[in-house]
Amino acid sequence: MDCGHRQGRHQAAIATVRLPVNDRVLIAGAGPVGLVAAAHLARGGVPVTVFEEGADLSEESRASTFHPPTLDMLDDLGAAKPLIVQGLIAPAFQYRTKKHGLLAQFDFDAIADATRHPYRVQCEQSKLTRILADGLRGNPCFDLQFDARVTGLKQDGAGVEVTLDRRGASETHRGRYLIGADGASSVVRRALGVEFEGFTWPDRLLVVSTPFDFHAVIPGLTAVNYVADPERWYFLLQIPGLWRVMFLVNEDASDERVQTREFAQSLMAGVIPGISNYEIDHITLYKVHQRVAKSFREGRAFLIGDAAHINNPLGGMGMNGGIHDAVNLAARLCAVWRGEKPEAELGRYDKQRRLVTLEYIQKTTIQNKKNLESSGDEFRQNLLAIKADPARTREYLLRVSMIASLARAEELG
Numbered sequence: 001m002d003c004g005h006r007q008g009r010h011q012a013a014i015a016t017v018r019l020p021v022n023d024r025v026l027i028a029g030a031g032p033v034g035l036v037a038a039a040h041l042a043r044g045g046v047p048v049t050v051f052e053e054g055a056d057l058s059e060e061s062r063a064s065t066f067h068p069p070t071l072d073m074l075d076d077l078g079a080a081k082p083l084i085v086q087g088l089i090a091p092a093f094q095y096r097t098k099k100h101g102l103l104a105q106f107d108f109d110a111i112a113d114a115t116r117h118p119y120r121v122q123c124e125q126s127k128l129t130r131i132l133a134d135g136l137r138g139n140p141c142f143d144l145q146f147d148a149r150v151t152g153l154k155q156d157g158a159g160v161e162v163t164l165d166r167r168g169a170s171e172t173h174r175g176r177y178l179i180g181a182d183g184a185s186s187v188v189r190r191a192l193g194v195e196f197e198g199f200t201w202p203d204r205l206l207v208v209s210t211p212f213d214f215h216a217v218i219p220g221l222t223a224v225n226y227v228a229d230p231e232r233w234y235f236l237l238q239i240p241g242l243w244r245v246m247f248l249v250n251e252d253a254s255d256e257r258v259q260t261r262e263f264a265q266s267l268m269a270g271v272i273p274g275i276s277n278y279e280i281d282h283i284t285l286y287k288v289h290q291r292v293a294k295s296f297r298e299g300r301a302f303l304i305g306d307a308a309h310i311n312n313p314l315g316g317m318g319m320n321g322g323i324h325d326a327v328n329l330a331a332r333l334c335a336v337w338r339g340e341k342p343e344a345e346l347g348r349y350d351k352q353r354r355l356v357t358l359e360y361i362q363k364t365t366i367q368n369k370k371n372l373e374s375s376g377d378e379f380r381q382n383l384l385a386i387k388a389d390p391a392r393t394r395e396y397l398l399r400v401s402m403i404a405s406l407a408r409a410e411e412l413g
């Protein structure tokens, strides 16, 4: 395979060479995180093959919030502009309580000097995977194979051998490195024998989507809203054409029961007094976990995204953190591949990203959940104090935007 036609900003630095067929980076999983890693590698002139178990890219509606530094990273891959075109720009977000209404609004203007995108973008993750795959079409360094389920692996000092199931037939493929971006139930993580430490909440997350126009009934509403309440908190997230309302469900009702329209309507009736019987497009139920892989690297195999860490969706940090993993790892792999950095450089991926995941993503998302379900006074006072102090507002926005987590990763060396 000829990957000699290089693209991107590293063009001048890379010599044109013919590579043996198996001299590639293999990636398990064509979700948003696997494809960001693939885009970074292929644009850096590193040949990459992505194995995806599905027959096509997933259309599942999960993540919908992209944070400012993630947009900066996607912009470097040519993917931010098309994402913004397909999504909604959210220059601010709000906290409300059912009892007090609007508590505080935070505007990203306060961190406009720290990012090229001082706003969140509300857009489904399936739009991003499509944009990335389309952008890579025709790149000789990029190969995406569907119906290719990774089932196992073994590695030696020179490479990794992956076994695949392709419509019932078994195949093996060899690469120089393997990236496991195969989601929460990662086969790669299991095959490496890496523990997924943490816990699963007893509550489940119910996502109800509706075309109902909440702007018409809540004046000044922003596209991202967290509504605290000790009995039934929820958050309201707008994407083009729809609002997604997310509730935690902790009653004894079965999974089947909570996914009925009747149950969803009963929760929706608590959102705006006097409004019920919403038009409902989707009802989806998720388990909620807080888990981090004990190691993000074993030899020549790496874990990124949900394969490495999962968390509750409060704050929108799962996919964003995964994309930060992908960029961190892919940049190091590019440098090692081109001989600019020694192999030891790859150790910094595990060191930086694992600690930041524990210190920021896990801590913040657990605290966000506690805040929204607290009786409210301490959380309310704290939020109002942050809002009243420009220095604390800025520090808070840097933290919730995950810019602080990226700075901390750098500090770790």
Ligand SMILES: Cc1cc2nc3c(=O)[nH]c(=O)nc-3n(C[C@H](O)[C@H](O)[C@H](O)COP(=O)(O)OP(=O)(O)OC[C@H]3O[C@@H](n4cnc5c(N)ncnc54)[C@H](O)[C@@H]3O)c2cc1C
Pocket (backbone or CB within 6 Å): 028, 029, 030, 031, 032, 033, 034, 051, 052, 053, 054, 058, 061, 062, 063, 064, 065, 066, 125, 148, 149, 150, 151, 181, 182, 183, 184, 186, 187, 188, 205, 207, 286, 304, 305, 306, 307, 313, 315, 316, 317, 318, 319, 320, 321, 322
């Ligand atoms: C309701 C909800 C809302 C969320 N909102 C947000 C949000 O706003 N912001 C945010 O940052 N995060 C959010 N998240 C989390 C986010 O969805 C995940 O973190 C994100 O999908 C992780 O991306 P990934 O590429 O690592 O894994 P996935 O999206 O799970 O992709 C994994 C891919 O690997 C493939 N695969 C799996 N096993 C194999 C195998 N053995 N071989 C080959 N391919 C395989 C799968 O088919 C899939 O295509 C939300 C999650 C939920 C449930």
